Amino acid sequence: MASDPEQQPPLSSFSKEGKSSREDRSAREPLLNGVRGxxxxxxxxxxxxxxxxxxxxxxxxxxxxxxxxxxxxxxxxxxxxxxxxxxxxxxxxxxxxxxxxxxxxxxxxxxxxxxxxxxxxxxxxxxxxxxxxxxxxxxxxxxxxxxxxxxxxxxxxxxxxxxxxxxxxxxxxxxxxxxxxxxxxxxxxxxxxxxxxxxxxxxxxxxxxxxxxxxxxxxxxxxxxxxxxxxxSPRWLLLRAIQRKGDIQNLKDTAIRSLCQLQGPAFHDSAPQHVDEILAELSYIGEENDVTFLEMFRGKCRKALVISAGLVLFQQITGQPSVLYYAASILQSAGFSLASDATRVSILLGVFKLIMTGVAVVVVDRIGRRPLLLGGVSGIVISLFLLGSYYIFLDNAAVLAVVGLLLYVGCYQISFGPMGWLMIAEIFPLRLRGRGLSIAVLVNFTANALVTFAFSPLKDLLGAGILFYIFCAIAVASLVFIYFIVPETKGLTLEEIEAKCL
CATH class of the missing domain: 1.20.1250.20 (MFS general substrate transporter like domains)
Structure with missing residues (x-):
C-alpha cells in the first residue's frame, strides 16, 4: 500500500540535480545537456x-x-x-x-x-x-x-x-x-x-x-x-515512484536492484547515479501526473502518436501481404522449380527475410533509424514500380518481377519491418508509453486486417498492376512522412528522446 504522500520525501531529494527548484533549468536538465554518467x-x-x-x-x-x-x-x-x-x-x-x-x-x-x-x-x-x-x-x-x-x-x-x-x-x-x-x-x-x-x-x-x-x-x-x-522494468518502477503509487524509497531501491540484475556487475557502481539521473529528468519533463485521455492528443503526446501510428500504418498499407501473395507465381513464371511448392517458396523467402533483418540489426545503432527507413522505403518504391510495370507492360520480363520481389522483401526487412517496432517502443513519453503503444499496436493489427480483407476484392476490381502502382504511391507518401516527421533517436536515452524529439 502506498504511504502517505505528505510523509514521503520530496522528489527533488532523489538526486543532486533535483535539489534545485524547477525553475533552475541548468541543474534540472542533466540529460538534456548531455551530462550523464x-x-x-x-x-x-x-x-x-x-x-x-x-x-x-x-x-x-x-x-x-x-x-x-x-x-x-x-x-x-x-x-x-x-x-x-x-x-x-x-x-x-x-x-x-x-x-x-x-x-x-x-x-x-x-x-x-x-x-x-x-x-x-x-x-x-x-x-x-x-x-x-x-x-x-x-x-x-x-x-x-x-x-x-x-x-x-x-x-x-x-x-x-x-x-x-x-x-x-x-x-x-x-x-x-x-x-x-x-x-x-x-x-x-x-x-x-x-x-x-x-x-x-x-x-x-x-x-x-x-x-x-x-x-x-x-x-x-x-x-x-x-x-x-x-x-x-526499472523505468516503470520509477514512473510509479514519481507518481507516488507506492513507497517512493522502496520503489527507487527496487529500481536500482533491477538495473543491477539487468545490466550486470559492470553496472553496480553506477546504478544509483543512473536512477538519480532518470528521476531528475522525469521530474523536470513533468511525468508526475497520470496522462488524461484528452492530453494524449495534445502537445508531445500527440506528436508521439502521429509518429508511431503513421509508421505502423504505412508499414501495413504499402503492400507487404500482397507482394508475398504473388511470390510463388512470380518465381514460377521465372522458371524456378521450387515455385511449384508454395511452402518451400515461403521458406526460401523467409530465410532471405531473416538475412536482411540481420543486416538491419547489425547496423541500426551505427547508421541510425532515419537512414534505414529512408533508404529502405526508397527501395520499396522502386520495387513496387517494377512489379506494377511487370503486370501491366512487361509480362515477358519475369526476371524484372523477381528483382522487384526480392528488392521489396529485402528493403522492407531493413526499414518498416524492424524500424517500425523500434520507433514506437522509443518515441512515447514514459507515462504515455503503455497506452500510446497500445494504440499503435491496435492501428497495426487493424490495418493488417483491413489490407488482408480488401486485397482480393481490389485485385479483382483493379488488377495486380494497378494495385501495385497504388501501393507505390502510398510508399512515396510514407517516404515524405518519414523525411518530415520521423526524428532520429540513435544514441539518445529514452528521457532524452522525450525531451529533444517531441
Missing part, C-alpha cells in the same frame, strides 16, 4: 532481458508460418484426423485470421491494464494466454472450440507485441537498444521460418495441425518462467 553494461547480462520478451515475437511469427500448413492439414479427409474437416472458405478464413482478431482484443485490453500491470507482468499474462490458446487449439474437439483457442492465442499476441518492445526498450543499455529491439523482429522472422519448416514436415502426418499448434506450448512455458525470473 557513463553507461557501463554487460552484454551477457543484457541477453536474457531481451530473450524472454522476444519469445513473444517468436510465437507470433511461428503462428503465421504454421497456420499456412495447418489449414491444408485440417482440410485433408485422410490426414486431418477429424470428421469435421469439410470447412468452408469463411470457416478457413476465420481459422486463419482468428489470432489476428484476438490480437486486436489484446491491444484494446492493453490500453487499460498495461500501466497497472507493468511490462513484466503483462508478458507473464501473455505467456499464459499463449499456453492456454495453444492447448485449446491443439486439443479442440470441434470447430467452435478451435476458434476460441485461436482467439485466446491472439489475445496473447496482442499483449506480447505491446509489452515486449516496451520492456526491451526500458531495460536495454542505450548503446545497443536499437539492436535489441530490432532483434525482436528477427525473432518474429525466425518464428515464421520455423512455422513454415515444421508445417511442411507435419503436413502429411495424421492430425498434423494439432502438433503444429501444440508446439507453441513449451515455448510459452519457457517465456513465462523467464519473465517470472526477470525483474520489473
Amino acid at each position: 557513463s553507461e557501463n553494461y554487460s552484454i551477457s547480462a543484457a541477453i536474457l532481458p531481451f530473450l524472454f520478451p522476444a519469445f513473444g515475437g517468436l510465437l507470433f511469427g511461428y503462428d503465421i508460418g504454421a497456420t499456412s500448413s495447418a489449414t491444408i492439414s485440417i482440410q485433408s479427409p485422410s490426414q486431418s484426423g477429424i470428421t469435421w474437416y469439410d470447412l468452408g472458405s469463411v470457416e478457413i478464413g476465420l481459422l486463419t485470421s482468428g489470432s489476428l482478431y484476438g490480437a486486436l482484443i489484446g491491444s484494446l485490453l492493453a490500453f487499460n491494464i498495461a500501466d497497472f500491470l507493468g511490462r513484466r507482468r503483462e508478458l507473464i499474462v501473455a505467456s499464459l494466454l499463449y499456453l492456454v490458446g495453444a492447448l485449446i487449439t491443439a486439443l479442440a474437439p470441434n470447430y467452435p472450440i478451435l476458434v476460441v483457442g485461436r482467439l485466446v492465442f491472439g489475445i496473447g499476441i496482442g499483449l506480447a507485441m505491446h509489452a515486449a518492445p516496451m520492456y526491451i526498450a526500458e531495460t536495454a543499455p542505450t548503446p545497443i537498444r536499437g539492436q535489441l529491439i530490432s532483434l525482436k523482429e528477427f525473432f518474429i522472422v525466425i518464428g515464421i521460418v520455423a512455422g513454415y519448416g515444421l508445417g511442411s514436415l507435419l503436413v502429411d502426418t495424421v492430425s498434423g495441425w494439432r502438433y503444429m499448434y501444440g508446439i507453441s506450448s513449451p515455448v510459452a512455458v519457457i517465456m513465462g518462467f523467464g519473465m517470472w525470473w526477470l525483474p520489473a
Whole structure:
C-alpha cells in the first residue's frame, strides 16, 4: 500500500540535480545537456532481458508460418484426423485470421491494464494466454472450440507485441537498444521460418495441425518462467515512484536492484547515479501526473502518436501481404522449380527475410533509424514500380518481377519491418508509453486486417498492376512522412528522446 504522500520525501531529494527548484533549468536538465554518467553494461547480462520478451515475437511469427500448413492439414479427409474437416472458405478464413482478431482484443485490453500491470507482468499474462490458446487449439474437439483457442492465442499476441518492445526498450543499455529491439523482429522472422519448416514436415502426418499448434506450448512455458525470473522494468518502477503509487524509497531501491540484475556487475557502481539521473529528468519533463485521455492528443503526446501510428500504418498499407501473395507465381513464371511448392517458396523467402533483418540489426545503432527507413522505403518504391510495370507492360520480363520481389522483401526487412517496432517502443513519453503503444499496436493489427480483407476484392476490381502502382504511391507518401516527421533517436536515452524529439 502506498504511504502517505505528505510523509514521503520530496522528489527533488532523489538526486543532486533535483535539489534545485524547477525553475533552475541548468541543474534540472542533466540529460538534456548531455551530462550523464557513463553507461557501463554487460552484454551477457543484457541477453536474457531481451530473450524472454522476444519469445513473444517468436510465437507470433511461428503462428503465421504454421497456420499456412495447418489449414491444408485440417482440410485433408485422410490426414486431418477429424470428421469435421469439410470447412468452408469463411470457416478457413476465420481459422486463419482468428489470432489476428484476438490480437486486436489484446491491444484494446492493453490500453487499460498495461500501466497497472507493468511490462513484466503483462508478458507473464501473455505467456499464459499463449499456453492456454495453444492447448485449446491443439486439443479442440470441434470447430467452435478451435476458434476460441485461436482467439485466446491472439489475445496473447496482442499483449506480447505491446509489452515486449516496451520492456526491451526500458531495460536495454542505450548503446545497443536499437539492436535489441530490432532483434525482436528477427525473432518474429525466425518464428515464421520455423512455422513454415515444421508445417511442411507435419503436413502429411495424421492430425498434423494439432502438433503444429501444440508446439507453441513449451515455448510459452519457457517465456513465462523467464519473465517470472526477470525483474520489473526499472523505468516503470520509477514512473510509479514519481507518481507516488507506492513507497517512493522502496520503489527507487527496487529500481536500482533491477538495473543491477539487468545490466550486470559492470553496472553496480553506477546504478544509483543512473536512477538519480532518470528521476531528475522525469521530474523536470513533468511525468508526475497520470496522462488524461484528452492530453494524449495534445502537445508531445500527440506528436508521439502521429509518429508511431503513421509508421505502423504505412508499414501495413504499402503492400507487404500482397507482394508475398504473388511470390510463388512470380518465381514460377521465372522458371524456378521450387515455385511449384508454395511452402518451400515461403521458406526460401523467409530465410532471405531473416538475412536482411540481420543486416538491419547489425547496423541500426551505427547508421541510425532515419537512414534505414529512408533508404529502405526508397527501395520499396522502386520495387513496387517494377512489379506494377511487370503486370501491366512487361509480362515477358519475369526476371524484372523477381528483382522487384526480392528488392521489396529485402528493403522492407531493413526499414518498416524492424524500424517500425523500434520507433514506437522509443518515441512515447514514459507515462504515455503503455497506452500510446497500445494504440499503435491496435492501428497495426487493424490495418493488417483491413489490407488482408480488401486485397482480393481490389485485385479483382483493379488488377495486380494497378494495385501495385497504388501501393507505390502510398510508399512515396510514407517516404515524405518519414523525411518530415520521423526524428532520429540513435544514441539518445529514452528521457532524452522525450525531451529533444517531441
